[in-house]
Amino acid sequence: MSFDSSSVLVVGTVAFDSIKTPFGARERIVGGAGNYIGWSASRLGVGAGLVSVIGEDFPDAELKAMESAGMMLNGVEMKEGEKSFFWSGSYHMDMNGRDTLETELNVLADFNPVIPEAWRNARWVMLGNIDPALQASVLDQMDQRPALVVLDTMNFWMDIAMEGLKKVISRVDVLTINDEEARQLSGERSLVKAARSILAMGPRYLIIKKGEHGALLFHMEAEQLDFFFCPALPLEDVVDPTGAGDTFAGGFISHLAAMDRTDFAAMKEAVVVGSALASFTCESFGTEGIRAVDRQALSARIEQFRKMTVWQEAAIPSAVAG
Amino acid sequence: MSFDSSSVLVVGTVAFDSIKTPFGARERIVGGAGNYIGWSASRLGVGAGLVSVIGEDFPDAELKAMESAGMMLNGVEMKEGEKSFFWSGSYHMDMNGRDTLETELNVLADFNPVIPEAWRNARWVMLGNIDPALQASVLDQMDQRPALVVLDTMNFWMDIAMEGLKKVISRVDVLTINDEEARQLSGERSLVKAARSILAMGPRYLIIKKGEHGALLFHMEAEQLDFFFCPALPLEDVVDPTGAGDTFAGGFISHLAAMDRTDFAAMKEAVVVGSALASFTCESFGTEGIRAVDRQALSARIEQFRKMTVWQEAAIPSAVAG
Numbered sequence: 001m002s003f004d005s006s007s008v009l010v011v012g013t014v015a016f017d018s019i020k021t022p023f024g025a026r027e028r029i030v031g032g033a034g035n036y037i038g039w040s041a042s043r044l045g046v047g048a049g050l051v052s053v054i055g056e057d058f059p060d061a062e063l064k065a066m067e068s069a070g071m072m073l074n075g076v077e078m079k080e081g082e083k084s085f086f087w088s089g090s091y092h093m094d095m096n097g098r099d100t101l102e103t104e105l106n107v108l109a110d111f112n113p114v115i116p117e118a119w120r121n122a123r124w125v126m127l128g129n130i131d132p133a134l135q136a137s138v139l140d141q142m143d144q145r146p147a148l149v150v151l152d153t154m155n156f157w158m159d160i161a162m163e164g165l166k167k168v169i170s171r172v173d174v175l176t177i178n179d180e181e182a183r184q185l186s187g188e189r190s191l192v193k194a195a196r197s198i199l200a201m202g203p204r205y206l207i208i209k210k211g212e213h214g215a216l217l218f219h220m221e222a223e224q225l226d227f228f229f230c231p232a233l234p235l236e237d238v239v240d241p242t243g244a245g246d247t248f249a250g251g252f253i254s255h256l257a258a259m260d261r262t263d264f265a266a267m268k269e270a271v272v273v274g275s276a277l278a279s280f281t282c283e284s285f286g287t288e289g290i291r292a293v294d295r296q297a298l299s300a301r302i303e304q305f306r307k308m309t310v311w312q313e314a315a316i317p318s319a320v321a322g
Numbered sequence: 323m324s325f326d327s328s329s330v331l332v333v334g335t336v337a338f339d340s341i342k343t344p345f346g347a348r349e350r351i352v353g354g355a356g357n358y359i360g361w362s363a364s365r366l367g368v369g370a371g372l373v374s375v376i377g378e379d380f381p382d383a384e385l386k387a388m389e390s391a392g393m394m395l396n397g398v399e400m401k402e403g404e405k406s407f408f409w410s411g412s413y414h415m416d417m418n419g420r421d422t423l424e425t426e427l428n429v430l431a432d433f434n435p436v437i438p439e440a441w442r443n444a445r446w447v448m449l450g451n452i453d454p455a456l457q458a459s460v461l462d463q464m465d466q467r468p469a470l471v472v473l474d475t476m477n478f479w480m481d482i483a484m485e486g487l488k489k490v491i492s493r494v495d496v497l498t499i500n501d502e503e504a505r506q507l508s509g510e511r512s513l514v515k516a517a518r519s520i521l522a523m524g525p526r527y528l529i530i531k532k533g534e535h536g537a538l539l540f541h542m543e544a545e546q547l548d549f550f551f552c553p554a555l556p557l558e559d560v561v562d563p564t565g566a567g568d569t570f571a572g573g574f575i576s577h578l579a580a581m582d583r584t585d586f587a588a589m590k591e592a593v594v595v596g597s598a599l600a601s602f603t604c605e606s607f608g609t610e611g612i613r614a615v616d617r618q619a620l621s622a623r624i625e626q627f628r629k630m631t632v633w634q635e636a637a638i639p640s641a642v643a644g
Contacts, residue, residue, distance in 0.1 A: 022511070093511070094511070189344070189415070189416070190556075190557065190558055190559055190560070191556050192556045192557060192558050193558060193559075195556075210535065213532065213535035213536070214535070214536075214551075214553065216556065226629070227556060227630055228629075228630055228631075228633065229536075229553035229556075229630050229631060230633070231536065231551035231553065234512075234513050234514045234517075234538065234549060234551075235512065235514060236512055236514050236515060237512055237515075238512070265633075268632075268633040269633055271633070272633050306634060307548070307550075308549055308550055308551050309550075309551060309631050309633070310590075310634070311550065311552070311587075311590040311591055311593070311594050311631070312628060312632070
C-alpha cells in the first residue's frame with residue numbers, strides 16, 4: 001500500500017493497555033489512539049499512515065497484522081531498549097466513568113513526531129489525543145493545507161496547556177471532544193452556547209461525543225448554528241469502551257476521505273459511519289471488536305442506525321400541520 | 323368541548339410547585355403531571371379529560387384557562403377546606419439532577435380517582451405518575467379495553483410498591499420511565515436487556531426517557547427487539563425541566579389519539595412530537611413554555627428535529643457498501 005490522496009495521516013499513540021471492566025480484565029493488550037484510528041480506517045479500505053512511537057517490547061506480529069490490514073508504519077519510530085506507552089484503567093459499574101490506575105509514558109515522554117517526506121502533502125489529517133504542541137508541530141510539517149484536519153483532545157490538556165491547545169484548535173477543521181470538555185473549553189454550561197463559542201475559535205465543525213448517549217455535530221453556516229445528532233447503538237453488552245472515541249474519529253475522517261467530501265451532508269454520514277464502527281469496539285476488549293469488522297457487518301450495522309433514526313415515513317403529521 | 327373517541331383520559335396531579343434552577347426561582351406556580359399532560363394535549367387540539375384532586379387554594383382563573391385550552395375538568399374533585407398537593411425542588415447546576423426540598427401531599431393523601439361515567443369508554447388513557455394502586459383502580463373502572471393505555475411511573479413506587487406496580491404494568495400498552503428506573507425495574511444494567519425484560523412483563527412498548535439525552539422507544543416484534551431513538555433538541559438554555567416528562571407523555575399519547583393509530587411507525591412520530599413539545603416546557607418556568615405553543619411554533623420545531631436527525635440524503639455510502 002502506498003500513501004495516496006485518499007490516505008489519512010494519523011498521529012497518535014500505539015501502546016499497551018490493561019483494562020478492567022465489569023465483564024472481565026485484560027493485561028497488556030495492544031491499544032492506543034493511533035492503533036484504534038488505524039484499524040477503523042482499514043475497515044473502510046482507507047490507508048492510514050501512522051506517525052507514532054513504540055518501544056522494543058511491542059510485538060512484531062502485531063505490527064505485521066496492522067500492515068496487512070492496510071496501515072503504513074514508516075512513521076512509527078521504534079526505540080531500542082525502551083518500553084511502549086502503557087495505560088491501565090478500571091471502568092465503573094455503569095461504564096460511564098473510569099479510573100486511571102497507572103500511566104507509564106515510557107517512549108512517549110520525548111515523542112517528537114516526524115512526518116515522512118512522502119506524507120507531507122496528506123489531504124486528510126487525524127490528530128489523535130496527544131500534547132497540543134506535538135499536534136501543532138505536525139501541522140507545521142505539512143507541505144500544504146490539508147483538505148481536512150480533525151483534532152481530538154481531552155480535559156487533561158485543557159488543565160495544563162489551555163493556551164497551546166486553543167492555538168492548535170484554531171488551525172483545524174473539526175474538533176472532537178466530550179460534553180464536559182466542551183463546557184470546560186468554552187466556559188458555557190449549555191452545549192449550544194458552548195458550540196457557538198468553540199466554533200468561534202476556528203474549527204468549522206465541532207463534534208461532541210457523549211458515549212452511550214451518542215454524538216452531536218455542530219456547524220456554523222451563515223451565522224446560523226446547524227446541528228446533527230447521531231445516537232449510539234444500544235448494545236446488549238458494552239464490554240469495553242476503551243478506544244471507542246478513537247474508533248469513531250478514525251471512521252469519521254476515513255469515510256470523508258473515501259468519499260472525498262467535506263460538506264455538512266457528508267459529515268453527517270461520516271458521524272454515523274464512525275458511530276457504527278465504534279459500536280463494534282465497545283462489544284469486545286481492546287481492538288478485538290473493530291479488527292473483526294468486514295463490510296457486510298458494517299453495512300448491516302449502518303442499516304440498524306437507519307432503522308433507529310428514521311421517523312419521517314409519513315409527512316409532518318396531520319395532527320400538527322398548519 | 324365534549325369527551326369523544328379522540329379524547330384522552332388523563333389521571334394525574336394538578337398542584338403547586340416551588341422551583342429553583344440556576345436561572346431563577348418561582349414560588350407556588352401551578353404544575354403537576356396532569357396539568358402538563360393536559361396542556362400538552364391541548365396544543366395538538368386533543369381534548370383531555372382530567373381526573374385529579376385539588377384544594378380550595380387552587381386558583382379559579384387557572385381552571386378557567388385550562389378549560390378554554392380544551393381540558394375537561396369534570397373529573398377534578400375540589401376539596402373544600404383543604405390544600406392542593408405541593409412540591410418544591412432545587413435543580414443542580416447541570417440540570418440533570420434535582421433535590422426535593424418539600425412535599426406536602428395535602429389533598430393527594432386520600433385521592434381516590436373516580437372516572438366520570440361519560441369517560442369510561444375512553445379509547446386513550448394516560449396514567450400519570452401516581453400510586454400504582456390508583457392507576458389500577460382507574461383501569462378497573464373502564465367499561466372496555468381502551469385502544470391504548472400509557473403509564474408513567476418512577477423509582478419511588480419501585481422502592482415501596484414494586485409488586486403492585488408490576489401488576490398494573492402488566493395491564494398497559496406503553497410504559498414510560500427513565501434509564502435508571504428501567505435498570506431498577508428489570509435488574510439489568512444494559513438498557514437492551516432491561517427493555518427485553520420489561521417488555522416481557524406485559525407492555526407492547528417501552529419508552530426510556532433520558533432527559534437531555536433524548537428518548538428510546540423499544541418494541542418487541544416477532545421475537546425481535548426493535549427500537550427507535552429520538553434526541554432531545556439541544557437548547558440555548560434549559561431554564562426549568564420540571565414537567566418535561568409529563569409534557570412528553572401528553573404529546574405522545576395525544577398525537578396517537580389525533581391520528582387514531584397505535585402502530586410502531588406512528589409511535590415513532592409520536593415520540594418526536596412529544597419531544598418537541600417537551601422542549602418548549604424546558605425553555606421557561608412551569609407551564610409557561612408549553613401553554614404558549616401554537617401550531618406554527620410546533621411545526622417549526624418538528625422541522626428542527628427532522629433536520630437534526632436526517633442523514634440518509636445519499637444512499638448507504640459507497641465507501642461502505644458491499
